[in-house]
Amino acid sequence: MGRYIGGRVVSMIITFLIIASLTFFLMKLLPGTPFNNQEKLTDTQIVQLNEKYGLNDPVAVQYFNYMKNLFVGDLGVSFQQDGREVSTIIGERIGASAYLGFQSIVLGTIIGLFLGIIAALRHNSFLDYGTMVIAVLGISIPNFVIAGLMQYWLGVKWGLLPVAYWDGFAYTIMPTIAIASIVVATIARFMRTEMLEVLGQDYITTAKAKGLSSTAVVIRHTIRNASIPIITIMGPLVVALMTGTLVIEQIFVIPGLGEKFVNSIMTNDFPIIMGTTLFYSLLFIVVILLVDVMYGIIDPRIRLAGGKD
């Protein structure tokens, strides 16, 4: 297992470097420049700014400097916010995003598992169909539509919850629901399929033939085995969540990383865009690794295949 993880970490680092390089060159292809005169700068000021941030250097030199700085953890400074460190900005912003993401995934997973299990145990019943309708809606309605509807009804019409902003728990409820809806839907559907699959397995018959109660069969033999593969979709799900948060943070005016990211794209603030992209990529790569390792720990078949130690 140790060697396996070691190998994975090396390939993670390579992946990360490739992503960093790609991001850099893609950034160069973006139309517009950081100082496109929204701020009514004079021509000389623009020249000075370009010089100051090294934007006049040949691309190769810029790339070299960028990668060099990256190695010492320096993501550069923001063009717009007068030289503030990108890493500081990410640090300030990550709190709200992480809180929102975590709350959504925990809530969404619990509800999703619950619905999936119920649907499978009541296969082909009204409950089953009802759950699956919810799941399909959750996947097919974009979360910004859900967000908009909630803002209108819960926020404006009925005044139950604050419409936007970030100032205490009440402010987290609507964005959490908007983000969690996709988690609930994905996990409910996946869990239902897995449960039905496991319920049809021979070893479930063996368990029943031992005289176990149906509760014991479901809890000890079915749910446990059905939830193992759930871990495999957690990676992609976290990505979906991260992109989902971009929009949701914008809609609810939440001072998170996503909101910053979207705004920096609007203003061509290259260092912020790159820094955030790299941060998201790193997060994603780590999540995937964690998922694989966790899968190995939970599933004895893989635990062994990965090497005994």
Add this chain to the structure above:
Amino acid sequence: MEKILEVNDLHVSFDTFAGEVKAVRGVNFHLNKGETLAIVGESGSGKSVTSKAVMGLIPNPPGRIKQGEIKFGDRDLAQLPEKEMQKIRGSEISMIFQDPMTSLNPTMTIGKQIMEGLIKHQNMSNSEAKERAIELLKLVGIPNAEGRVTEYPHQFSGGMRQRVVIAIALACNPRVLIADEPTTALDVTIQAQILELLNDLQEKMGTSIIFITHDLGVVANIADRVAVMYAGKIVETGTVDEIFYNPQHPYTWGLLGSMPSLDSTDEELIAIPGSPPDLLDPPKGDAFAPRNPYAMQIDTEMEPPLFKVSDTHYAATWLLHEKAPKVEPPAAIKKRMQGMAPDEPIIGAKDGGKHV
């Protein structure tokens, strides 16, 4: 002899979109204490459904026991509520299944899987159950049992897994063991070992066994009596000798004719022509008639009753009716029947200790 289990007029149906599949249509048999009864028949003849009905494991929906009784002691298992059935399953009647590769939970140690039944039925503590699990593993011939209780199924070979499955089934000393094609998925040498193990264990524990198979060769090695099943009914029952040397039903002839024997190389196997009837709409008369070269007028109109051949031997074929023409089994099968004299190697493991 004491009857331990008696099935009377059992009907089991499945309600499917296409209609009612009459999988078991009036099955009668009994199991004596300490004996092995083999149920043989082609695929789809209802062997598994019958055994699942005894275990109370017919999935409902779509399945249901339509009528009949399953007498076990003074109880009728067909009527028993699920809670009561759970107390019997795994403790008084156990079952082992065809495919050892899929019948164990892949994410639970085999020790835990054996212990579950013990904890449930015998109120054992965890440590008592573990001790007993190790004992059972030794009993079924798994080397290094102490070390292996904590291993997972994928760390065992197919034959070893089937031994584990047998250990699970025998954990609580059941009075009846139903083995549904327990050797079909295994290769021949392992098959012989498992059969030997079952014979041994039966001797030690006095368990009565219902052994389901479509392989008559296996029957000779393990059974005392045989019930031949066709299209949801038992068409002939008798002792092993009666079924092998004096078969009465043309379907049994067919089964014997399609059974390879080891000593002969040039003999061709005679497959039974046609295929079993559609149980959605079973034919009138004898279900075997369309495939039966000896079928008579009456066979397409009326089902044959069980005719008595001897005290232990019954067959449901009109050929046994006094007015029926005298029909001899096909020459090839007669030759086979004679070829299988009692001292031939294919028979005898049960009492003589000879193996295929």
